[in-house]
Amino acid sequence: MSSFSSPKAKRPATGSNALQRQGSSLTQPASSLVPCPICGKSIAEWFVNNHLDNECTGMESVAESLSQQTSGKRKHGDTIDDFDDIDGSSVFQDNSDSYTDSSHRRSYVAPTTPTQFQQPSFQSRKDKANAAVQRSMPLAERARPISLDDYIGQKELVGPGGILRALVLQDTVPSIILWGPCGVGKTTLARIIAHSTKAQFREMGATTHGVADVRKAFDDAKTLFQMTRQRTIVFLDEIHRFTKAQQDIFLPFVEKGTITLIGATTENPSFRVNSALLSRCRVLTLDKLSLTDGMDRMIRRAARIKWRDILDMACAQMTETELATVNSTFGQNDQTIDEWVDAKTEPGAIKWLVDLSDGDGRSAINTLEIGIQGLSTIILSDDGGNDNNNHSQSEHEGGKQPLGVLEKLTASKLTGDAVKTAFQKTHLQYDRQGDEHYNLISALHKSVRGGDGDAALYWLGRMLVAGEEPLYIARRLVRMASEDIGMADSAALPLAVSTYQACQLIGMPECDVNLAHCVAYLAKAKKSVDVYYAYGQVKQTVSEEFAYPVPIHLRNAPTALMKDLGYGDEYKYNPHYPEGTKVDQEYLPKGLKKRKFLGEAPVMTLGKDGEWHMP
Numbered sequence: 001m002s003s004f005s006s007p008k009a010k011r012p013a014t015g016s017n018a019l020q021r022q023g024s025s026l027t028q029p030a031s032s033l034v035p036c037p038i039c040g041k042s043i044a045e046w047f048v049n050n051h052l053d054n055e056c057t058g059m060e061s062v063a064e065s066l067s068q069q070t071s072g073k074r075k076h077g078d079t080i081d082d083f084d085d086i087d088g089s090s091v092f093q094d095n096s097d098s099y100t101d102s103s104h105r106r107s108y109v110a111p112t113t114p115t116q117f118q119q120p121s122f123q124s125r126k127d128k129a130n131a132a133v134q135r136s137m138p139l140a141e142r143a144r145p146i147s148l149d150d151y152i153g154q155k156e157l158v159g160p161g162g163i164l165r166a167l168v169l170q171d172t173v174p175s176i177i178l179w180g181p182c183g184v185g186k187t188t189l190a191r192i193i194a195h196s197t198k199a200q201f202r203e204m205g206a207t208t209h210g211v212a213d214v215r216k217a218f219d220d221a222k223t224l225f226q227m228t229r230q231r232t233i234v235f236l237d238e239i240h241r242f243t244k245a246q247q248d249i250f251l252p253f254v255e256k257g258t259i260t261l262i263g264a265t266t267e268n269p270s271f272r273v274n275s276a277l278l279s280r281c282r283v284l285t286l287d288k289l290s291l292t293d294g295m296d297r298m299i300r301r302a303a304r305i306k307w308r309d310i311l312d313m314a315c316a317q318m319t320e321t322e323l324a325t326v327n328s329t330f331g332q333n334d335q336t337i338d339e340w341v342d343a344k345t346e347p348g349a350i351k352w353l354v355d356l357s358d359g360d361g362r363s364a365i366n367t368l369e370i371g372i373q374g375l376s377t378i379i380l381s382d383d384g385g386n387d388n389n390n391h392s393q394s395e396h397e398g399g400k401q402p403l404g405v406l407e408k409l410t411a412s413k414l415t416g417d418a419v420k421t422a423f424q425k426t427h428l429q430y431d432r433q434g435d436e437h438y439n440l441i442s443a444l445h446k447s448v449r450g451g452d453g454d455a456a457l458y459w460l461g462r463m464l465v466a467g468e469e470p471l472y473i474a475r476r477l478v479r480m481a482s483e484d485i486g487m488a489d490s491a492a493l494p495l496a497v498s499t500y501q502a503c504q505l506i507g508m509p510e511c512d513v514n515l516a517h518c519v520a521y522l523a524k525a526k527k528s529v530d531v532y533y534a535y536g537q538v539k540q541t542v543s544e545e546f547a548y549p550v551p552i553h554l555r556n557a558p559t560a561l562m563k564d565l566g567y568g569d570e571y572k573y574n575p576h577y578p579e580g581t582k583v584d585q586e587y588l589p590k591g592l593k594k595r596k597f598l599g600e601a602p603v604m605t606l607g608k609d610g611e612w613h614m615p
């Protein structure tokens with residue numbers, strides 16, 4: 001049983017608290033300024049911890065802090081984090097409890113988890129500031145596990161007997177490419193490796209670092225290796241964003257073992273990673289997370305951090321009497337707090353978070369954060385919670401008297417409905433280059449082909465609201481008009497072309513209705529893939545069969561010589577014949593005589609064996 005103590009007392013980050021030692025994701029450039037959460041002065045971000053450590057004294061001015069940064073002076077007691085490289089890719093060796101990543105990210109200090117709730121006035125400015133800094137970090141970052149024990153999923157890689165687990169434990173991780181969808185733990189895994197390795201670890205990303213930065217990191221690694229035989233692990237996020245030619249620069253370093261490369265990508269490496277590099281790395285595939293992987297556990301861990309924040313902040317607003325109630329309720333017992341915190345997130349909320357996140361851990365935690373954030377606004381507001389109709393807020397008798405912060409806190413719970421609302425706010429994130437872009441246009445095309453106008457309009461709306469380029473959609477509609485509707489309704493093509501022009505003419509938002517008009521028309525129109533199929537057959541014939549000469553009677557005869565050679569001689573001009581197009585004449589070359597392309601599109605039939613068969 002632990003006793004409640006002042007937030008001033010920093011507990012060692014061990015055991016269950018290990019989850020709180022997370023890496024920050026702050027990616028501000030070296031010289032960016034942030035307001036001090038205590039005194040409000042503008043301070044270089046890299047210096048804010050130092051500033052807070054000194055109770056907002058010393059290094060008063062921005063200019064001073066920046067000049068100290070650039071002169072690189074170190075004082076006794078400064079941490080490596082305070083002196084990150086100016087180029088934004090600090091090197092760190094992680095052999096301490098506080099975790100630091102690159103790009104001028106601060107070391108993460110465990111959140112205050114008070115074992116005795118106190119009036120704010122008893123907290124030091126530094127503790128308050130630390131708590132504020134931590135709260136400002138995204139919850140997903142704070143909840144990022146730092147050990148394989150808290151890492152969920154990917155059992156065949158990191159579970160007992162998993163190949164990567166063994167390599168991590170032996171500190172012999174080879175160059176690898178981690179391939180998997182967003183938010184399944186690629187970066188997290190790389191950082192766990194960073195924690196366990198004796199090698200130096202550098203974290204870089206293709207969106208924040210150019211090839212020159214990476215090249216410099218590799219050269220540094222080479223020098224370090226030559227001087228100390230210490231290896232460097234370079235984590236390169238979104239490696240697919242470097243072109244294959246740019247990826248060439250990694251080759252000699254990976255080959256000689258100067259660096260161990262850990263690349264992360266959401267794209268199929270066979271297409272997006274240089275094959276020479278690919279052959280020197282092992283590709284490890286990470287799957288979407290699921291309930292059976294323990295997503296509920298991951299969500300609960302994150303929820304605990306967030307609810308404890310709110311408890312902290314609520315305590316800071318409480319009266320002495322309320323605080324006494326809190327302390328007596330929790331009986332100075334961390335386990336009781338955890339139980340209380342866990343009960344604040346209903347099982348229904350967790351179920352929805354798992355379902356809606358579609359296996360993306362970051363998305364689940366972001367939605368959770370927004371959901372709890374919504375409740376905290378009500379709990380911590382001064383209006384007593386009477387001005388809003390939040391379902392989780394208990395109605396105070398008479399509805400007039402303001403609720404106390406403790407009452408509001410007690411009444412609040414994250415419900416499934418609150419999760420759904422939070423999800424609405426986050427789910428329209430859209431990566432124009434990524435999978436979702438192709439998934440949505442594919443869903444639109446398939447809905448049109450299937451004649452489901454409602455679904456087609458829905459997918460159109462999803463794309464437009466997410467900011468999709470209207471001409472991209474219009475181009476696809478022009479294609480659909482011939483591919484799927486074809487000669488069943490030839491008015492579809494001019495409509496689609498006009499829609500494209502309308503989009504060019506008036507742009508968004510006005511052209512949304514033009515697109516909707518065309519989508520609805522195409523969905524409802526009769527369908528024929530005859531032309532599409534026939535032309536596919538033609539392309540195949542042209543590429544696979546002999547390039548037969550044009551029959552003499554079909555040839556053009558613009559010169560006397562050609563006429564003498566008989567070009568066009570036996571050609572029958574159809575309008576001169578009563579049979580018109582039925583006149584007996586061959587139009588295909590001899591080798592393809594009577595070949596049929598049109599009217600041949602097959603329709604599959606369901607056989608007795610339950611399988612679909614081509615006729």
Ligand SMILES: Nc1ncnc2c1ncn2[C@@H]1O[C@H](COP(=O)(O)OP(=O)(O)OP(=O)(O)O)[C@@H](O)[C@H]1O
Nearest residue numbers: 140143144151152182183184185186187188361362
């Ligand atoms: N396997 C996991 N175990 C525990 N937490 C996870 C896991 N995967 C993701 N998370 C949570 O989701 C957050 C995002 O994960 P992470 O950054 O590792 O994903 P990623 O695969 O690198 O995503 P992206 O491709 O978008 O960069 C983490 O900070 C962590 O809180």
